Amino acid sequence: MTLEAQDNELARLSSGVPGLDKILQGGFLEGGIYIIQGDPGSGKTIFANQVCFSHLAAGGRAVYATLLSESHSRLLQQLRTMAFFDETALPDRMVYLSALNALEDKGLSGLLDLLRREIIARSATMLIVDGFLAVEASSSSEREFKKFVHELQSHAISAGCTVFLLTNGANRPARPERTMVDGILTLSRRDYEARSERELEVMKLRASGYLGGRHAYDIGSRGLTVYPRLEAHFSRPSRNEEFSAERLSTGVPSLDTLMGGGIPGSSTTVVFGAPGTGKTTLGLHWAASGPADEPTLFFGFFESPPRLLHKADTLGLPLRERVEKGLTEILWQPATEQNFDELGVRLLDAVDRLGARRVVVDGLGGFTGSTPSSSRISPYFAALSNELRVRGLATLYTAESRQVTSAPVEMPIDNISSLVENLLFFRFVELHSELRRLVSVIKMRDGDFDATLREFKISAEGLQVMSSRFSAEGLMTGIAHEPR
Amino acid sequence: MRTILVVDDEFGVADVLAAALEDEGYRVNTAANGREALTRLGEEVPDLVISDFMMPVMDGPAMAHAIREAGHADLPIIMMSAMPEAAVRQRFDGYFGFLRKPFRIHVAADLVARALGEQPNPFT
Numbered sequence: 001m002t003l004e005a006q007d008n009e010l011a012r013l014s015s016g017v018p019g020l021d022k023i024l025q026g027g028f029l030e031g032g033i034y035i036i037q038g039d040p041g042s043g044k045t046i047f048a049n050q051v052c053f054s055h056l057a058a059g060g061r062a063v064y065a066t067l068l069s070e071s072h073s074r075l076l077q078q079l080r081t082m083a084f085f086d087e088t089a090l091p092d093r094m095v096y097l098s099a100l101n102a103l104e105d106k107g108l109s110g111l112l113d114l115l116r117r118e119i120i121a122r123s124a125t126m127l128i129v130d131g132f133l134a135v136e137a138s139s140s141s142e143r144e145f146k147k148f149v150h151e152l153q154s155h156a157i158s159a160g161c162t163v164f165l166l167t168n169g170a171n172r173p174a175r176p177e178r179t180m181v182d183g184i185l186t187l188s189r190r191d192y193e194a195r196s197e198r199e200l201e202v203m204k205l206r207a208s209g210y211l212g213g214r215h216a217y218d219i220g221s222r223g224l225t226v227y228p229r230l231e232a233h234f235s236r237p238s239r240n241e242e243f244s245a246e247r248l249s250t251g252v253p254s255l256d257t258l259m260g261g262g263i264p265g266s267s268t269t270v271v272f273g274a275p276g277t278g279k280t281t282l283g284l285h286w287a288a289s290g291p292a293d294e295p296t297l298f299f300g301f302f303e304s305p306p307r308l309l310h311k312a313d314t315l316g317l318p319l320r321e322r323v324e325k326g327l328t329e330i331l332w333q334p335a336t337e338q339n340f341d342e343l344g345v346r347l348l349d350a351v352d353r354l355g356a357r358r359v360v361v362d363g364l365g366g367f368t369g370s371t372p373s374s375s376r377i378s379p380y381f382a383a384l385s386n387e388l389r390v391r392g393l394a395t396l397y398t399a400e401s402r403q404v405t406s407a408p409v410e411m412p413i414d415n416i417s418s419l420v421e422n423l424l425f426f427r428f429v430e431l432h433s434e435l436r437r438l439v440s441v442i443k444m445r446d447g448d449f450d451a452t453l454r455e456f457k458i459s460a461e462g463l464q465v466m467s468s469r470f471s472a473e474g475l476m477t478g479i480a481h482e483p484r
Numbered sequence: 485m486r487t488i489l490v491v492d493d494e495f496g497v498a499d500v501l502a503a504a505l506e507d508e509g510y511r512v513n514t515a516a517n518g519r520e521a522l523t524r525l526g527e528e529v530p531d532l533v534i535s536d537f538m539m540p541v542m543d544g545p546a547m548a549h550a551i552r553e554a555g556h557a558d559l560p561i562i563m564m565s566a567m568p569e570a571a572v573r574q575r576f577d578g579y580f581g582f583l584r585k586p587f588r589i590h591v592a593a594d595l596v597a598r599a600l601g602e603q604p605n606p607f608t
Contacts, residue, residue: 065540071496072538073566073585090538090567097540098493101516114540 010207013162016054016084017047019226019345022233023202023211029182030125032206033153033163035132038187043198043219044166045075046082047187048128050223051164053084056093060125063118065099067131072096083222095122099129103138108148111135116155125161132167136175149177182206190214192372195337200226216339227341231379237390241266245446248358248394250282251289251317254465255456258441260449263394263422265357267445268385270364272399273426277437278458279398281315282426283360284308285463286396287328288317294357296328297350301366305330315462329354333366340371344384351393359388364399382419421445426456439465486600487511487528491521491535491547492564497585501534504589505596518542522550529556532599534583534592537565537572545575552578560599 012027021027028034038044052062066072075096079085090096095118102114119127129135139145156163165181178184184203189196199214211233217226244265249256256262263269263286271279280303287298300308308330312319322328331350333343351359361367368377388395397420423443428435439456441449452469488510492498502512513530515521519542521535533551535544542550548561563572564583572582581595594604 071494071586073497076566077586087567087571090571091543095538095543097538098495098516099540100495101493102540104495105516118540 014054014058016051016057017224017226018222019215019217019228020200020224022228023200023215023226024205025209025211028162029207030162031157031160032182033149033156033165033180034183034185035165035167035178035181036185036187037167037169039168039189042187042189043217043224044187045130046079046219047224048130048164048166049079049082050084052094052126052128053086053089055126055162056086056089060093061123062094062126062128063115063122063124064094064096064128064130065115065118066096067098067100067103067129067134072098081221100131100134103134108135108139108144111138112148112151112155115152119155119159119161124159127156127161127163128166129163130166132165133169136167136177145177146180149180153180178204187217188214195372197339197372216341218339218342225342227339227345229376230341230344231376231383234383234387237386239390241390242392244392247447249289250396251285252282252463252465254467255282255439255463258439258450258454258465259422259424260444260447263396264445264447265394266389266392267422268389268395268397268420269422269424270397270399270420271424271426272401274401274428277426277428278456278463279400279426280308280311280362281458281463282424283362283396283398284312284315284317284319286358287330287360288312288319288322290322290327290358292325292327295326295354296322297347297354297356297359298328298330299333299347299350299359299361300330301333301335301363303362304332314460315458316460317462329356335363335366335369338366338370340367340376340380343367343370344380347384348387348391351388351391357392358394359396361395361397364397378419385419485509485511486532487513487530488532488534488596489513489515489521489524489530491515491518491533491539491544493517493536493539497536497564501589501592504593508593508596510596518544518547518550521547522554525551525554525556529559532560532562532596534562534564534596537563537567537575543575545572548576548579562595562599 011030013030014027015021036044036047052064055062099111099114103111115127136145183205186201186203188199190199198217200217201214202210211228213229213232215226215228217224246265247261248265249262271282273279287296290296309320319328323330371377422445425440425442427438429438437456438453440453441451454465454469456463456465488505490498490502490512493516498514502514505512513524515524517539535547537544544563551559560580562581562583563579564585565572566585569582580599583592583595597604
């Protein structure tokens with residue numbers, strides 16, 4: 001066998017489904033045969049058509065054979081609402097055919113003959129068989145069924161035609177065809193209390209690695225978009241880290257001093273505290289203070305861009321000016337029902353698009369609240385933080401505690417200390433019937449910092465940390481009193 | 485009794501159309517693709533052919549050209565498709581009328597009556 005022939009055997013075919021090629025680590029194998037299984041309504045038909053039209057756009061030709069009761073006219077009516085649908089490809093490069101007659105009149109051999117002839121006659125490089133369950137139901141024995149799959153596979157390989165068999169019954173026990181095909185993908189819907197998520201899982205993929213486990217997907221006018229589980233996709237960072245010893249100013253010089261010079265470059269910082277303590281205000285300082293050659297992303301969950309800009313105006317911060325110059329982008333994600341992995345993709349895409357060097361994630365709770373699976377939070381943020389770090393970003397997360405003044409406080413993520421390098425704590429303390437704001441630096445990467453408790457104030461001049469240490473007793477109870 | 489040959493690879497479409505036309509008083513034969521239709525035509529020449537566009541083995545336009553080449557110049561043909569009529573006309577333009585799928589049965593019945601030179605049934 002020549003090297004060229006070997007290369008051809010392993011040639012990959014992009015799925016055309018955003019996110020899926022990452023899970024398949026390159027796409028489907030050309031000339032391979034794949035089962036796409038899922039319950040009715042899971043999106044198998046849209047998936048297959050999306051793959052087909054992507055293939056057509058790349059110069060391929062396809063035959064879409066149905067064994068369904070749904071009419072082609074109804075199918076085309078639905079497909080016309082999809083952005084990928086290209087009617088001009090019909091019928092020369094893509095054709096919809098009913099194969100049910102052949103199956104019912106002449107059985108599996110008649111169906112195989114029809115498919116084989118259509119592949120050859122139309123020089124098809126992709127074949128979809130929609131309603132494959134009917135083939136199994138029509139076979140008189142397991143042997144006949146296996147023979148059909150084997151022969152279809154042989155024809156497909158000889159014609160260089162990639163085949164997708166769409167079938168119901170994702171939860172059925174192992175069937176003989178499953179051992180024969182090159183890959184099996186399951187589309188399913190999973191309920192999490194009142195919420196339901198669509199999930200894709202690769203059950204089998206020959207001659208390739210793949211990202212295992214379930215990955216969320218949604219269906220919109222562009223077809224399916226798959227969101228690889230972030231902690232699987234970036235189980236290892238996408239590139240090597242370039243260590244940076246530089247310090248970036250938070251925009252609050254007095255806080256920089258406390259932190260030993262500011263936030264280390266390419267690092268992760270969490271400012272943690274009660275509602276109203278000034279976490280978002282610090283984020284605004286940071287977003288507004290970067291140099292002109294350092295774009296900043298403000299990825300917020302709770303306050304809309306107009307509110308944030310107004311807030312920055314009242315603090316005397318030049319955020320509006322930076323936004324108008326395109327140096328800072330505010331990307332608002334309403335803290336409603338969002339897809340956990342889609343949020344990560346949006347964040348990473350935005351920092352790449354901007355070429356950002358600093359990012360504020362305002363509202364870690366908005367992020368964590370989008371996952372129905374709390375066990376994912378820690379590995380997800382480990383992967384996200386690593387990825388942001390290797391992309392050269394210094395990230396500031398704000399995280400809210402439930403307690404306003406009392407102690408002990410609960411960290412928003414398990415093992416947070418191992419995930420972040422720098423940790424600030426904002427808190428309220430009641431003293432003389434007045435709520436005072438305190439900041440303490442709990443942890444900083446690679447450097448000295450001032451661990452003393454400091455009071456800070458927020459005014460029209462922004463956030464300012466007092467130069468003298470805050471002296472009182474009973475701070476950790478939340479109700480302080482003067483030292484005796 | 486007038487005879488109509490309905491050609492469609494989708495059982496659902498062929499059977500529903502055949503049943504509706506039988507209710508109108510026609511005798512209806514069906515075929516699942518163009519080649520099967522030509523075989524039927526060799527056995528009995530109908531008064532009208534109604535054919536789908538995209539079909540396996542032999543599609544509607546290829547069948548229509550073959551019908552004309554076989555000398556049936558005046559045999560009316562109605563083409564039907566879920567695709568725009570322009571796509572059909574590009575391949576074959578010698579048809580009597582076009583039905584865009586999905587269609588209402590009374591629209592089909594009216595077109596059939598006109599193709600056969602009859603008055604449309606006002607009650608369908």
